[in-house]
Amino acid sequence: MHFLNYSGPYHGYDGFAIFARDMDLALNSPTWGLINTPWKKAEVTAKAA
Template structure:
């Protein structure tokens, strides 16, 4: 494991160096299924971005307990919100970027907020592993 990390550390460091100055401090709201509401948090944070809200469409109580360990105090965590509720959260918080699914894409863009589709990656991606981190960083640099 340590050998793999050492092998890819220069790639990760180069990606962070390239994007950090442009992304640092930008706020992000997420609303996706599966484990992504917590597992992609660290990728955004590695790029200097701040998660201000995250939530699940389908989750169990242990998902929320685990998510609390990934986000900072004060982060809004929402559960199975309607489109209307999510729009109101976004209007109130006004993040720099929203990451969600196709249902949310166009209403968010109409609000003038950059959007990244986290289900099909807007026909980019994949965001898996070390090589995927470089693609992810490029895609969130909107």
């Protein structure tokens, strides 16, 4: 993660919970829906042809 977004520390038992929370927030962010992926674009083009 970028150092400006650092919410650690990620060491020890408590650190794992912080890391898991940060990963959950990053992976389940609604902003991922705003990105067009190349493989989905290829499927749409192939279906149209």
